[in-house]
Amino acid sequence: EVQERFGEAITLLCSPFYAPFMYSEHRYASTFQSAESMAQAKYAGRELPLDEHQERVRAIVDAAHAGGVSPEHVGWAERILTGRNDKPLKQLIDELLASLGPLGWMVLDRDPNFARTAATARARVAHPGSTSGLSTEQRHWYGAALSWLVRAGLAAEAGLPLEAVTERIVQHGHFNQVVERLE
Numbered sequence: 001e002v003q004e005r006f007g008e009a010i011t012l013l014c015s016p017f018y019a020p021f022m023y024s025e026h027r028y029a030s031t032f033q034s035a036e037s038m039a040q041a042k043y044a045g046r047e048l049p050l051d052e053h054q055e056r057v058r059a060i061v062d063a064a065h066a067g068g069v070s071p072e073h074v075g076w077a078e079r080i081l082t083g084r085n086d087k088p089l090k091q092l093i094d095e096l097l098a099s100l101g102p103l104g105w106m107v108l109d110r111d112p113n114f115a116r117t118a119a120t121a122r123a124r125v126a127h128p129g130s131t132s133g134l135s136t137e138q139r140h141w142y143g144a145a146l147s148w149l150v151r152a153g154l155a156a157e158a159g160l161p162l163e164a165v166t167e168r169i170v171q172h173g174h175f176n177q178v179v180e181r182l183e
Contacts, residue, residue, distance in 0.1 A: 024136050028143040032122040035146045038153055039092035042099065047087045057081045089119035096149060102166050103152050107145055111182040118142050141181040148175050 003010060046053065060081060064074045087095075093115035097104030107114050121134045121142055134142060152169055156162045169175050 024139055024143075028121060028139045031143045031146045031150070032118060034150050035096060035118075036089060036092055036122075038150055039096040042153075043087070043092060043095045045087065047091070054082075089122060090115045093118055096153060100149060100152055100156075100166075101162060103149060103169060106170070106179050107149070107182065110179050114142075114145070114182065118146060138183060141178055144174075144178040145182060148178060 057078065061074055061078045064077060065071075069077075097108060097115060111117060117134070121139055148169060152162075152165050155165045
């Protein structure tokens with residue numbers, strides 16, 4: 001009777017035990033969303049100024065019309081494109097890395113494509129049909145790096161000098177191990 005009534009709750013509670021890989025995916029998604037949320041709060045805005053975005057949309061719509069794409073499809077694409085002038089996830093993570101100075105540089109020295117890799121891994125977790133992404137082990141290290149970066153950013157936002165935060169973090173063995181494991 002309990003299983004019948006609360007089956008969904010039981011399944012959700014126990015699912016990490018049924019499929020342990022789910023835990024790492026959910027943990028990574030949560031950590032990435034934390035970094036994304038912080039970056040959006042700090043670097044909110046459009047990817048392009050409105051007039052440039054409108055020009056970009058118009059160029060695509062005009063090309064579709066010229067290419068003989070059906071008016072219904074072009075109308076759909078125009079509606080979607082018009083509302084999508086937000087910064088890509090990669091750009092948000094790049095901006096977060098840049099704001100953290102030496103900590104961001106350490107991560108980028110190890111993986112110059114960190115933001116792209118982290119965003120791609122997030123997409124893989126959010127959209128499971130994709131074949132791109134990181135292995136479970138790699139996802140762990142990238143998630144740990146994001147966690148350190150977000151914590152550093154939050155400490156700086158709370159008023160601690162970034163230099164002092166950086167000094168403490170780079171003295172921490174785990175942070176250095178995390179950076180070492182990035183590919």
